[in-house]
Amino acid sequence: DTGVSQDPRHKITKRGQNVTFRCDPISEHNRLYWYRQTLGQGPEFLTYFQNEAQLEKSRLLSDRFSAERPKGSFSTLEIQRTEQGDSAMYLCASSLEGVETQYFGPGTRLLVL
């Protein structure tokens, strides 16, 4: 069991550029979550997948943000036309249906200049 992995671990980009992050959940987990964490705050929920279906999206997820999980395994989170306010740690977690615990990856730290 290799745990949840995220790639890249760090990303620096210029305002207006697009970025894409990848999350690989624990292999048998059918639920996948994206959260965003800014300095001094707890994580904030962004979106949630059960298998390939995106079942919930936070109002924090503006139309510049899109997430996919095409085959119910890995997921991508894309941010278009990045803004300085998008600078944060983006966390991915996975869980198994019927089990309450979410397991977190190490996160992708985004800095928008």
Added chain:
Amino acid sequence: AQSVTQLDSQVPVFEEAPVELRCNYSSSVSVYLFWYVQYPNQGLQLLLKYLSGSTLVKGINGFEAEFNKSQTSFHLRKPSVHISDTAEYFCAVRKDSNYQLIWGAGTKLIIKP
């Protein structure tokens, strides 16, 4: 709407002393409660969880927490802290209608030698 309040942003404590990190939540329905720890430059790791049953929950690294329904609290305790416990601790509650976690702002545990 559910919310989680961690009353202290930082808790300094001497090594080998006991510690309590406070967490209160607001919810009109039954909830599941979690404590996660985030060591410097690492991802979130589950310390312990309350789902049902005994209100005293034991977790990893000698931590325990007590669920108090009447006070809507879930305080985290350790009888004797070690320098390696230096980290940020997050309390979270599972939203009743889905699997989204609602998080507190975190408490930094600072161990003084």
